Amino acid sequence: MSDVDHRLMTLKSSLRETRVGPDPAPSDLAEGEVLLALDRFSLTTNNITYAAYGDAIGYWKVFPTGDPAWGMMPVWGFADVAASRAESVEVGARVFGYFPMADTLLVQAEKISRGGFADASPWRKAVPDIYNRYVLCAADRNYDKALENPEALFRPLFITSYTAVDFLRDAGFFGAKRVVVSSASSKTAYGSAHCLANDDVEVIALTGARNRPFVEGLGVYDAVHGYEQVEALPNDRPTLYLDLAGDRELRRRIHVRLGDALRYDCLVGSTQSDAFTENDPELVGPKPVFFFAATCLDQHRERGTLHAFYDRFLSDQKAFFERVVDPASPWIRIVEHHGFAAIADVVRDLADGVSDPAEGAIGVISR
Ligand SMILES: NC(=O)c1ccc[n+]([C@@H]2O[C@H](COP(=O)([O-])OP(=O)(O)OC[C@H]3O[C@@H](n4cnc5c(N)ncnc54)[C@H](OP(=O)(O)O)[C@@H]3O)[C@@H](O)[C@H]2O)c1
Incomplete structure (x- = not known):
């Protein structure tokens, strides 16, 4: 673990503007805490919409920066558990979930099950549960390392x-x-x-x-x-x-x-x-x-149909991923953008509405 991690912050008043800043890594974890090291995430207009509605829907609250002018634009991606003091969450486990564009994210694990855990940090209550859950890939029978990019x-x-x-x-x-x-x-x-x-x-x-x-x-x-x-x-x-x-x-x-x-x-x-x-x-x-x-997922949960829904959804989803990147006739080409400077360029193009829909952009953070 390095002493200083980095993060890419977004200027709330102009979503095309970003800046890289230090993000001090915690020296010690408290009981129940898990440190996640993000390395791969998607960038689409959806992320810009999260930021555009950051105040109205609460997405800016999910990953606080301490500076009211700058926010962490949320992304979906894959991380490794870099350190853990939560029972059953092992160092090295691969997880999928909602992240800030930052080297690491410290979460307070709760609702731990074989399939994953949630972040109990109080600021995450601003958004529905689905945004706060981290899926443990080892327990996801549809997980395929080779499909991480289309999955993200x-x-x-x-x-x-x-x-x-x-x-x-x-x-x-x-x-x-x-x-x-x-x-x-x-x-x-x-x-x-x-x-x-x-x-x-x-x-x-x-x-x-x-x-x-x-x-x-x-x-x-x-x-x-x-x-x-x-x-x-x-x-x-x-x-x-x-x-x-x-x-x-x-x-x-x-x-x-x-x-x-x-x-x-x-x-x-x-x-x-x-x-x-x-x-x-x-x-x-x-x-x-x-x-x-x-809201739809909450309704499935209330009706007790969530498991049945996910069984059907996950296999249909996998078939969709495979279709999108089918080497014989792919719908899009996936392009990896390495490092925060390249990632900032992708964010700017998305905010400006000039991205090529034929490209699926993946941000990659290497250590
Ligand atoms: N309600 C929900 O639960 C939910 C969940 C997921 C996503 N969404 C929303 O679905 C929308 C699509 O997200 P996505 O990630 O699928 O998009 P995407 O794949 O990145 O597609 C972007 C497309 O949007 C249009 N566009 C983007 N920026 C524009 C701009 N500045 N000016 C004009 N057109 C622009 C263009 O399409 P055209 O040229 O074809 O118009 C562009 O090809 C987002 O608003 C996202 O937040 C909603």
Whole structure:
């Protein structure tokens, strides 16, 4: 363990600005504490959304910096247990979970089971349980070291794609026979389209001009439209809007175009927005309803169906990871970015909205 670790902090008022600072490693661990050494994590627009809603939803509170102007943008990734004073959490164990972009994270382990543990630190109560749980890879029968990169990239997103489609399917798609998906080039969007492959709904992609060839190449959408073609969207069937863009103006145009055909507006993402826009007095048609994967999982827990859900989900998820990186026809190429300077460049591009959807970015911290 080095004396001084480092961390990459984000300027809350301008998410493209980051700075590397020291992050003193603890000299001794207290009873129950575990020191996790992060080495591999994904970087997607989802991380920018965490930061954009850092104050509103509480994501800035999860990894405090002690400086109100600077925050730790949360990421999902893999770490080794570097030191442990928690029973059954062994040094060297591999874990997956929610981290700051930092060499190490000190957690207070609680709810320890064969499958993992949670961080009991009081500041983590700001967010749902799913963000505070660390999965022990050795106990995860779907874990595959060779699939760590796609797992880091898609695991936090595919759970949303999957539970959103479950929710819509359970609701009979609110009578819709067509689904219009915005920010169709996002991983969460095409994960949803993949889950809809065997449902009796047509899936139409909406995307920007730059990303259109990528979306067309995926082959998971029945048709692809540019944002400039909203006024030409077909409106002859009951339709549901699966909103990953979160853009108010785009939503207004879609609602006007679809008119009475629009049966439901499912708000999942905010790739093009950093404000809650559900309450728009000028919006015609159904009000957007925010979908949150964590709420869905809490409902499974309350109903006692969580284990059954995970059994089904984890094997479907693994098949999705394998499809995305299938060497014969990969959907994306995974690129590793080593060190905080390179990682800061990726964060800046994501914040600026200029990332290439064909690239899945992985941050790597080497020691
Ligand atoms: N509700 C939930 O529980 C939940 C869970 C997971 C993720 N999400 C949300 O889903 C969204 C997608 O995340 P992701 O990680 O899947 O995205 P991603 O793979 O990084 O995809 C990014 C895409 O978003 C659009 N975009 C990004 N930044 C933009 C900008 N500044 N201006 C305009 N367009 C921009 C572009 O797509 P187009 O050109 O196709 O528009 C871009 O290709 C995020 O907002 C994320 O927070 C929600």
